[in-house]
Amino acid sequence: MRADAPAKPAIEHPMESLLRMDRIPHIWCPTCGIGTAVTAFASALEENEIPLDSVSVVSGIGCTGRVAGYMKLDSYHTTHGRAVPFAVGLHLAKPSLKVVVFSGDGDLAGIGGNHFIHTARRNVDITVICVNNFLYAMTGGQVAATTPVSANTSTSPYGNFEQPFNLPLLAQSCGAVYVARWTALHIRRMTKAFGEALNKKGFSFVEVIAPCSTLYARRNRLGTGLDLMKFYHDNSEIRHGADPNDLNIGFQEKIICGKFVDIEKPTFLDSMNECYGKSLGEKYEIYEGAAHA
Amino acid sequence: MKFWRTPLDVERLKVPRGEVHIIKDRCKGCGFCVEYCPRGALEMSDEFNAKGYHPPRITDETLCVSCNLCEMLCPEFAIFCVLKEEPEPGEEKKVEG
Numbered sequence: 001m002r003a004d005a006p007a008k009p010a011i012e013h014p015m016e017s018l019l020r021m022d023r024i025p026h027i028w029c030p031t032c033g034i035g036t037a038v039t040a041f042a043s044a045l046e047e048n049e050i051p052l053d054s055v056s057v058v059s060g061i062g063c064t065g066r067v068a069g070y071m072k073l074d075s076y077h078t079t080h081g082r083a084v085p086f087a088v089g090l091h092l093a094k095p096s097l098k099v100v101v102f103s104g105d106g107d108l109a110g111i112g113g114n115h116f117i118h119t120a121r122r123n124v125d126i127t128v129i130c131v132n133n134f135l136y137a138m139t140g141g142q143v144a145a146t147t148p149v150s151a152n153t154s155t156s157p158y159g160n161f162e163q164p165f166n167l168p169l170l171a172q173s174c175g176a177v178y179v180a181r182w183t184a185l186h187i188r189r190m191t192k193a194f195g196e197a198l199n200k201k202g203f204s205f206v207e208v209i210a211p212c213s214t215l216y217a218r219r220n221r222l223g224t225g226l227d228l229m230k231f232y233h234d235n236s237e238i239r240h241g242a243d244p245n246d247l248n249i250g251f252q253e254k255i256i257c258g259k260f261v262d263i264e265k266p267t268f269l270d271s272m273n274e275c276y277g278k279s280l281g282e283k284y285e286i287y288e289g290a291a292h293a
Numbered sequence: 294m295k296f297w298r299t300p301l302d303v304e305r306l307k308v309p310r311g312e313v314h315i316i317k318d319r320c321k322g323c324g325f326c327v328e329y330c331p332r333g334a335l336e337m338s339d340e341f342n343a344k345g346y347h348p349p350r351i352t353d354e355t356l357c358v359s360c361n362l363c364e365m366l367c368p369e370f371a372i373f374c375v376l377k378e379e380p381e382p383g384e385e386k387k388v389e390g
Contacts, residue, residue, distance in 0.1 A: 036367070
């Protein structure tokens with residue numbers, strides 16, 4: 001606890017047991033949506049009564065990359081874009097662990113895009129939560145792989161002309177077994193989606209659309225994050241099971257939310273054990289984690 | 294409270310009561326809780342906290358029904374509500390709209 005920390009209220013905030021309170025207040029700007037996503041994630045852990053020893057959070061670099069530092073769980077803050085490969089290693093060493101990658105769109109889809117698609121293709125049993133604020137926020141608002149066409153960022157001062165990624169389509173086409181998208185305003189649905197993703201066997205992906213007030217909203221003259229929340233309220237449509245091809249997000253256009261994919265497929269370890277078991281027969285010992293883990 | 298059709302068990306139902314706690318010095322004045330409180334129980338105050346933001350203020354304590362929406366929306370972990378276990382008898386009839 002810092003020396004100048006404010007006096008504690010009589011009752012503690014219920015999230016305090018899940019947060020590293022010595023690091024709070026966090027660095028996120030006023031009206032940023034990442035804090036809301038963290039609250040939803042912590043609530044999902046509590047609601048699903050997941051033992052905290054069996055969860056670990058991995059983040060990359062970026063505003064959302066700070067989540068690993070704020071959650072009072074086993075967590076790791078990796079280099080830029082490498083959250084997914086670290087999480088895969090963690091999962092393979094100890095498959096009983098619920099490994100959650102909590103990172104941003106620039107980290108997962110931009111810098112670490114290749115890791116993302118191959119982990120989805122292999123259907124490694126991890127959960128990926130991608131907070132999408134449409135640009136590289138921490139580095140100064142550069143154009144990202146998800147920036148909508150015509151949006152102004154610090155490296156697209158005349159408007160972005162590149163086609164953005166449609167993250168649910170990317171995840172679904174690469175082989176994810178659970179794909180959902182919610183905005184930072186859909187807190188209860190987001191909490192439910194996090195719970196479902198945590199309990200899903202296989203590569204589960206949840207995209208959270210979050211407001212970035214300091215860069216995205218300011219540069220595009222959209223007001224504050226609160227105005228973006230109001231925009232989500234008026235312009236998001238829930239369409240469960242929608243075709244991921246229809247989920248492109250245009251600049252200040254309708255955002256389609258919902259659960260798009262929820263299927264069963266053998267995971268990476270299942271397939272590996274089955275293949276080697278078949279080929280090697282009794283010589284093969286079923287892999288259930290590293291001996292020392 | 295307005296009903297389209299009065300529920301049969303309306304006499305037995307009690308409107309839950311909540312107690313809002315605001316950790317003022319943690320607030321960054323985003324206004325999410327004020328905007329989305331379904332009962333309009335919060336408003337922005339004029340006072341400054343240690344960081345120079347305006348934290349919210351409770352307009353009427355009796356309005357809170359402990360829905361926890363402010364707690365879940367707050368990006369700063371600065372507001373939460375606690376369910377009051379036993380409301381005073383007869384109090385729930387005062388609630389309107």
